[in-house]
Amino acid sequence: MDLKARLDAVYAPSEDIVARSIEGEIIIVPLVAGIGDLEDELYTLNETGKAVWDRLDGKKKLKEVLAELSAEFDAPAGEIEKDLMGLVEELVRRKIVAEIV
Amino acid sequence: MTCSEKFEEESPYLLRVGSQNASLWKTGKPLLGHLDVELTERCNNNCIHCGINLPAGDSVAKKRELSTAAAKEILNEAASLGCLSVRFTGGEPLLREDFEELYLHARKTGLKVILFTNATLVTPSLADLFSRIPPLEEIEISVYGMKKTSYEAVTRAPGSFETAWRGINLLLENKVPFVVKSALLPPNRVEVEDFEAWASTVPWMDDFPSYSVFFDLHGRRDGKKNQMIRALRPAPEEGVEFLARRKKKRIKEMEAFCSKFIGPPGDSLFACGAGVGGACVDAYGMAQLCMDLRHPQAIYDLKKGSLREAVTQFFPQVRELKAENPDYLARCAQCFLKGLCEQCPAKSWTEHGTLDTPVDYYCEIAHTEARVLGLLRDDEKAWEVMDWEERLRDLSQKEHGQLKRRASWT
Numbered sequence: 001m002d003l004k005a006r007l008d009a010v011y012a013p014s015e016d017i018v019a020r021s022i023e024g025e026i027i028i029v030p031l032v033a034g035i036g037d038l039e040d041e042l043y044t045l046n047e048t049g050k051a052v053w054d055r056l057d058g059k060k061k062l063k064e065v066l067a068e069l070s071a072e073f074d075a076p077a078g079e080i081e082k083d084l085m086g087l088v089e090e091l092v093r094r095k096i097v098a099e100i101v
Numbered sequence: 102m103t104c105s106e107k108f109e110e111e112s113p114y115l116l117r118v119g120s121q122n123a124s125l126w127k128t129g130k131p132l133l134g135h136l137d138v139e140l141t142e143r144c145n146n147n148c149i150h151c152g153i154n155l156p157a158g159d160s161v162a163k164k165r166e167l168s169t170a171a172a173k174e175i176l177n178e179a180a181s182l183g184c185l186s187v188r189f190t191g192g193e194p195l196l197r198e199d200f201e202e203l204y205l206h207a208r209k210t211g212l213k214v215i216l217f218t219n220a221t222l223v224t225p226s227l228a229d230l231f232s233r234i235p236p237l238e239e240i241e242i243s244v245y246g247m248k249k250t251s252y253e254a255v256t257r258a259p260g261s262f263e264t265a266w267r268g269i270n271l272l273l274e275n276k277v278p279f280v281v282k283s284a285l286l287p288p289n290r291v292e293v294e295d296f297e298a299w300a301s302t303v304p305w306m307d308d309f310p311s312y313s314v315f316f317d318l319h320g321r322r323d324g325k326k327n328q329m330i331r332a333l334r335p336a337p338e339e340g341v342e343f344l345a346r347r348k349k350k351r352i353k354e355m356e357a358f359c360s361k362f363i364g365p366p367g368d369s370l371f372a373c374g375a376g377v378g379g380a381c382v383d384a385y386g387m388a389q390l391c392m393d394l395r396h397p398q399a400i401y402d403l404k405k406g407s408l409r410e411a412v413t414q415f416f417p418q419v420r421e422l423k424a425e426n427p428d429y430l431a432r433c434a435q436c437f438l439k440g441l442c443e444q445c446p447a448k449s450w451t452e453h454g455t456l457d458t459p460v461d462y463y464c465e466i467a468h469t470e471a472r473v474l475g476l477l478r479d480d481e482k483a484w485e486v487m488d489w490e491e492r493l494r495d496l497s498q499k500e501h502g503q504l505k506r507r508a509s510w511t
Contacts, residue, residue: 018211022183024128029185029211033235041237042118042185042213044125049114087114094115 005062005088010100012058017096019053026050028096035095043096052087058100062088130378131183133412137381137392138175140200141166141192142321146219146256148245150284150333152319152326152393152451153192166384169199171404173206175382178408180210186238188215190392192384195222201230213237219245221261223268232275239305240279242269246289247296254288278305284313285343286333309347314340315443315466318451320395334462337469345473357440365435365484368423370446370456372439376416380408390416393447396456398422422446424457432459437489438476442467 005011013019018029028043035041045053051073055065062084069080091097118125143162144154155162167175176187187207194200195218207214214236231240244265246252252262272279281300283289289296300310316334319326335343344354366372376390383389388401388411399419401411424430433444443463446456453460471477476492486492 018209020180020211022131022185023126025125027125027185027211029213030237031208031234033233042125044116044118046114046116052114083114090115096115 003089003093005085005092006099007063007066008061010058010061011056011088011092011097012100013053013056014095014098026053043094048083049087052084056088056091056097131185132409133179133182133184133378133380135186135188135379136176136179136184137188137190137379138172139190139192139382139384139392140172140194140197140203142384143196144191144193144219145196145221146193146245146258146261148256148284150255150286150313150316150330152317152330155192157193157196162384166197167382167386169202171386172199172203175386175403175408176203176207176210176212179380180212182409182412184212186213186215188217190217193219193222195227201227204230204236205234208234208236216240217243218268219243219256219261219265220268220272221258221264223271225271228268228271228275228277231272231277235277240272240277242272242279242281244269244281244283244296244300244310245286247292247299251288251292255284255286273303279303280306280310282311282313284316285335285340309350312343314343315462317393317448320393320451322451322454337462337466341466341469341473364439365437366439367434368425368430370422370424371420373445375445375447376412376420380412380416382408388412388415390419391445391447394450396446396450396454398456399446399450422456426455426457426459429457429459432464432482432484433457435484436467437486437493438467438471438483441470 016030016032016035018031020027020029026045026049028045030041051069052065055068060068066077066081066084069084070077073080088097092099139153141162142153142155143157143159144151145157147154147156179187189200189204189207194216197203204214204216215238216236218240220242244252245255246262249262252265253259256262269279269281281303283296285293297309300306314335316330318330334340371390373391375394381389381392382403383392383395383400386403387395388403388408389395390399394400401415403411406415424434433442436442443466444460448460448463449456449458452458452462468477468483471483472479474496476489476496477483477486483489
């Protein structure tokens with residue numbers, strides 16, 4: 001599995017997790033074994049993470065996600081790209097999102 | 102750096118949390134944090150001390166139970182209210198033929214599952230399912246004895262010893278996390294050390310196993326069963342002595358008592374957190390503040406209303422109920438041992454069929470505990486003590502392990 005995020009790839013939440021929106025928070029609940037390091041682990045996302053998560057819809061390429069984030073957020077393009085790639089790589093490593101082939 | 106090393110680092114974007122982690126909620130807590138579902142009142146064991154064990158083959162009870170669709174609908178609604186975990190209890194929940202379906206539905210809805218079971222019905226395929234799709238909480242297994250004779254003297258179910266240990270071993274082989282607990286009963290009393298020694302070998306046990314000691318009466322107020330349960334209850338002194346045998350654990354419990362204590366409850370019936378952020382649903386679809394509280398005034402029929410209505414409207418109304426019983430008002434309402442006493446509307450219901458009758462057994466236990474802690478003299482009743490604040494202050498200021506008794510008990 002390629003763990004490196006690619007701008008021309010499309011990503012979506014994995015079928016191995018259940019993502020829930022509760023009280024304004026995104027809660028990621030592992031469904032299968034091996035997602036978290038601990039058995040009872042849940043995940044939530046910070047504000048940057050939420051902005052990215054909402055756009056990982058299985059349709060947009062990552063470069064389109066980057067363009068949307070750059071238009072919405074007042075931050076240097078390089079910084080947004082670094083955050084986006086960092087998060088997507090981490091989510092892929094943890095099997096929370098998967099590349100759509 | 103390898104991937105696994107990087108996993109150990111704190112991520113700036115993705116935060117790991119437990120479902121009980123208060124910092125999870127920044128704007129407000131969900132309406133429902135936790136749900137208990139009693140999948141059935143039937144059980145394949147017939148334990149001598151148990152208050153919820155209709156026969157496994159009770160077809161009338163089975164027919165009344167929540168349908169698969171109704172149970173799923175309740176889980177869906179719980180999730181929509183923000184619930185993160187559900188406890189499947191019984192009876193023996195694995196008796197339900199649709200257990201796997203309900204379990205998978207709960208997990209696919211994004212709920213953690215806590216399972217209370219006797220493990221006798223754990224099959225290779227179920228252990229495999231728990232291994233592939235973990236409940237995300239440790240399974241809790243009741244173990245009634247270390248030998249066939251003691252185990253089955255409690256369960257009164259021939260063959261249950263072998264099937265329980267087969268189930269436990271299947272979970273061990275499949276590395277499915279579980280913890281064990283027991284009930285202190287005449288047949289297994291001499292096996293406490295053996296049980297604890299074995300329990301310490303269970304990889305997920307990070308403390309001594311808990312014991313049920315002061316048994317609750319039957320939730321449906323079955324007179325015949327209650328007679329048997331009462332006969333198995335230890336004397337308050339005996340039970341308190343058993344629970345106090347581990348000094349460190351005892352100190353922790355005492356600290357919890359001191360932190361919980363906030364004064365006599367007055368005429369408010371609900372000093373506990375029942376129905377606040379959590380709900381229970383019985384085997385037939387009745388929403389309850391707590392699983393033992395089956396008083397007609399305190400149950401809400403989910404066939405006629407929603408879980409949301411139960412949680413937001415019905416439960417708060419029930420919690421507003423005030424005690425009217427003069428005996429309760431003279432004793433419990435004035436008693437400073439609130440944090441130490443199990444008196445509550447559910448206990449009053451199971452013992453007396455009311456919401457506000459003092460339960461002498463629990464009263465005696467609390468008084469015994471208080472005497473051991475040095476909060477009461479032998480001749481005192483807690484509701485007559487005027488300087489209780491001073492006594493509690495003294496207790497919290499004493500060094501750990503330096504508690505003095507006001508009088509000894511034997």
